[in-house]
Amino acid sequence: MRIVFVGAGELTAYTANLLIKRGHEVIIIEAQKSKIEELSETLDCSFLHGDGSRPHILEEADPKHCDILFCLTDNDQNNIIAGLVGRSLGFKRVVINIHDHDFESICLELGLEDTIIPSRTIGRFLADMASGVDPLELSTVIEGEARLYAVSIDEDYAGKALDELELPKKTRAIFYYRDDKFHLTDKDSKLEQGDKLVFICHMESLKALKKKFNQVANDEKSPEA
CATH class of the missing domain: 3.40.50.720 (NAD(P)-binding Rossmann-like Domain)
Known part of the structure; x- marks a missing residue:
């Protein structure tokens, strides 16, 4: 290159x-x-x-x-x-x-x-390290044009099923955290306010995904890769 x-x-x-x-x-x-x-x-x-x-x-x-x-x-x-x-x-x-x-x-x-944003990237790395998570594990499997992105579910999306979200192309919700507990998504998953929903998407869809959830300045728990 x-x-x-x-x-x-x-x-x-x-x-x-x-x-x-x-x-x-x-x-x-x-x-x-x-x-x-x-x-x-x-x-x-x-x-x-x-x-x-x-x-x-x-x-x-x-x-x-x-x-x-x-x-x-x-x-x-x-x-x-x-x-x-x-x-x-x-x-x-x-x-x-x-x-x-x-x-x-x-x-x-x-x-x-x-x-x-260096402070955010380093902060996530240190928080993962302190929690016993290997931050490098994810980087070995998320390659090329794939991206991860997390959003906090607010009242606008609370109560909706995943298939009602009308997501950008090449985007899929893969898991969420509720009350600090991990859950895989399925077709029956219903969102609740405060959920942390994690997507995997093509890099070309990331801008539309951020815009949809109005979380340009997402919190520091958002795992982008």
Whole structure:
């Protein structure tokens, strides 16, 4: 794969190093020349000096022949702009990093569905670890275009059967938690307010699923993969 990073911070350096060792081609775009000089001593990849949110800089990476654009600067707004520009230039997949949860709904409205919020991701990992759950188990089976998403059932959906939900295409409810107890879904399952309902869906259906349940800023128990 050919992978482009905007921003040459610690996360970029670590991820790029792993990808290079796995045989992938990596390009890093960075505005500070000193960072490029520092990383070029340890990373065997290509570098572009410039503002990664500018179209003419991203075009130098040859977007149509790249697989993923990671926008990982320290500035949320810059990441969002770089993601939008990258998508318009033809990058196959755009992943952005944001720290402010308030931007999550904006990203969804803009169609930037691959959004990472580090505090949430790490928080889930630590909570699972403390509970004796292996967070890596799930990542080994949820691959490619599959995604998991959980919603809290409110009064609008309480009392409805699963077949009444009119779910987006390529989406299926697979289990739910009620009073902290696990239940598999079946055709007779009726929802109650407060249930945590978990779906598996194709990534192209995730935006519609979030919009349907109006849970763009879902709670930290939502297991997206």
